[in-house]
Amino acid sequence: MRRSEKVIPVRDQIADQLRSDIISGELAPGNKLNEQGLATRFGVSRGPIRDVILQLTKEGLLVTKSNVGASVNEMLSPSLQNLMVDIRRRIETYAVRQLKGQLADEDFEALDFLLGRFKKAFEVGDFTEVTRADIEFHKFLVDKAGGQDLVNLWYPVVFRMRMNYKRIDTPKDGVAEHQAIIDALRNNDVTSATAALRANIR
Amino acid sequence: MRRSEKVIPVRDQIADQLRSDIISGELAPGNKLNEQGLATRFGVSRGPIRDVILQLTKEGLLVTKSNVGASVNEMLSPSLQNLMVDIRRRIETYAVRQLKGQLADEDFEALDFLLGRFKKAFEVGDFTEVTRADIEFHKFLVDKAGGQDLVNLWYPVVFRMRMNYKRIDTPKDGVAEHQAIIDALRNNDVTSATAALRANIR
DNA sequence: ATATTGTGCATTGTCTACAATTAGACTAGG
DNA sequence: CCTAGTCTAATTGTAGACAATGCACAATAT
Numbered sequence: 364m365r366r367s368e369k370v371i372p373v374r375d376q377i378a379d380q381l382r383s384d385i386i387s388g389e390l391a392p393g394n395k396l397n398e399q400g401l402a403t404r405f406g407v408s409r410g411p412i413r414d415v416i417l418q419l420t421k422e423g424l425l426v427t428k429s430n431v432g433a434s435v436n437e438m439l440s441p442s443l444q445n446l447m448v449d450i451r452r453r454i455e456t457y458a459v460r461q462l463k464g465q466l467a468d469e470d471f472e473a474l475d476f477l478l479g480r481f482k483k484a485f486e487v488g489d490f491t492e493v494t495r496a497d498i499e500f501h502k503f504l505v506d507k508a509g510g511q512d513l514v515n516l517w518y519p520v521v522f523r524m525r526m527n528y529k530r531i532d533t534p535k536d537g538v539a540e541h542q543a544i545i546d547a548l549r550n551n552d553v554t555s556a557t558a559a560l561r562a563n564i565r
Numbered sequence: 566m567r568r569s570e571k572v573i574p575v576r577d578q579i580a581d582q583l584r585s586d587i588i589s590g591e592l593a594p595g596n597k598l599n600e601q602g603l604a605t606r607f608g609v610s611r612g613p614i615r616d617v618i619l620q621l622t623k624e625g626l627l628v629t630k631s632n633v634g635a636s637v638n639e640m641l642s643p644s645l646q647n648l649m650v651d652i653r654r655r656i657e658t659y660a661v662r663q664l665k666g667q668l669a670d671e672d673f674e675a676l677d678f679l680l681g682r683f684k685k686a687f688e689v690g691d692f693t694e695v696t697r698a699d700i701e702f703h704k705f706l707v708d709k710a711g712g713q714d715l716v717n718l719w720y721p722v723v724f725r726m727r728m729n730y731k732r733i734d735t736p737k738d739g740v741a742e743h744q745a746i747i748d749a750l751r752n753n754d755v756t757s758a759t760a761a762l763r764a765n766i767r
Numbered sequence: 768a769t770a771t772t773g774t775g776c777a778t779t780g781t782c783t784a785c786a787a788t789t790a791g792a793c794t795a796g797g
Numbered sequence: 798c799c800t801a802g803t804c805t806a807a808t809t810g811t812a813g814a815c816a817a818t819g820c821a822c823a824a825t826a827t
Contacts, residue, residue, distance in 0.1 A: 372631055372780090398809070408782045409809090410612075417616055421623035423717045429574055430788050430809055436714070443711055446659050450652055450718070457648050509645055512638070515625045516652070516721060523714070574810090600779070610812045615779090632779055632818050 374411045378418055385424050385435055386525045387491045395434045422519040438527050451520045452564050455501060458508035459548065459556040466548060473503060474545050482538050494525060500541055576613045580620055587626050587637055588727045589693045597636040624721040626728065640729050653722045654766050657703060660710035661750065661758040668750060675705060676747050684740050696727060702743055
């Protein structure tokens with residue numbers, strides 16, 4: 364059976380684009396978002412745009428004031444950033460524990476594929492794509508372990524963390540770290556997997 | 566200066582109502598939500614309703630399938646529930662640490678007031694209101710410590726946890742536990758506050 | 768009889784128009 | 798010069814109409 368050709372709703376595409384813009388720093392904190400402007404930019408009406416703004420607000424990337432509008436949220440305070448790191452580690456540690464002995468060959472293929480994307484993007488120097496591939500790699504594990512429920516919880520944390528990095532931190536060891544995670548999962552070595560995660564999430 | 570009479574947007578009111586319905590069990594898992602139905606029920610158009618559905622979906626209370634609709638999410642698996650409890654404890658522990666020595670008299674007044682609501686609702690047997698007051702009590706602390714950013718993270722966790730209780734667990738020790746939290750905060754005793762939290766969150 | 772295709776209905780997704788609210792400029796008065 | 802008040806333009810919030818999609822059931826063919 365062929366993998367279902369999933370059609371991505373417009374609102375998700377727009378949300379992805381805006382998330383990238385924010386993480387890449389193109390949309391800086393404090394920047395105000397105009398509904399009509401975004402609507403014309405993406406060639407849709409204001410309806411879907413409002414959906415996207417609501418989503419990103421719930422994810423913490425935007426802040427919305429009633430009857431005033433949405434703007435890009437400020438960066439996290441150091442202490443909150445630490446908390447986010449902690450929570451994210453906790454979630455992903457939970458994930459690898461759950462996944463012990465649960466991954467099929469095709470799952471590892473998917474992980475290898477995502478790591479390949481990461482590596483290639485890194486070599487080319489496309490850091491927005493690097494970040495995307497990185498997030499998808501981890502998301503795969505989280506989704507596999509906890510489904511939509513866990514992803515819902517995890518998503519805001521990652522993006523909020525990522526906002527703070529703003530092209531400063533370039534994980535040059537990312538490839539090796541992700542490889543270590545895969546290897547540990549292949550060996551059902553939870554301890555190593557957890558350690559690799561802790562090293563990768565910072 | 567008078568406390569600003571804040572006007573609550575319709576979509577927040579509707580969201581609150583639906584959250585209560587879900588937590589109280591009136592809207593059971595698997596139940597499907599009809600946009601037009603909700604619109605007429607609340608006397609608004611479908612626009613605000615769609616906003617609410619998106620919010621609750623992001624909070625994990627609903628699941629939405631594209632072009633099909635939204636329905637009440639299933640209860641958490643035990644292991645995920647444990648993870649949620651863990652994360653919630655972590656967030657609130659962070660909160661009380663941050664709040665040490667930061668609370669003014671009016672803050673304690675607010676906490677006392679919320680505890681009063683909780684107590685009264687409990688005596689009357691209005692368990693929906695008990696839950697609401699309980700959540701607002703904790704929310705006050707979380708908001709005070711981490712603002713909207715932390716609340717955004719915390720909200721989905723609490724509601725998702727609460728879904729699982731469904732009128733089974735009635736915290737008859739709730740009043741004493743909350744009082745213990747307040748007392749510990751008054752004495753700037755983080756250790757006791759943390760312990761009281763751990764006892765209260767389960 | 769079974770599988771497949773077609774049709775109708777119900778529901779969600781999107782668009783346009785209008786109402787409500789806000790921020791900012793501008794004016795008048797002290 | 799500064800403050801308070803009012804007006805206007807821009808933007809968000811809401812409503813209602815239309816388009817697109819999915820699901821259930823009926824019709825048809827093998």
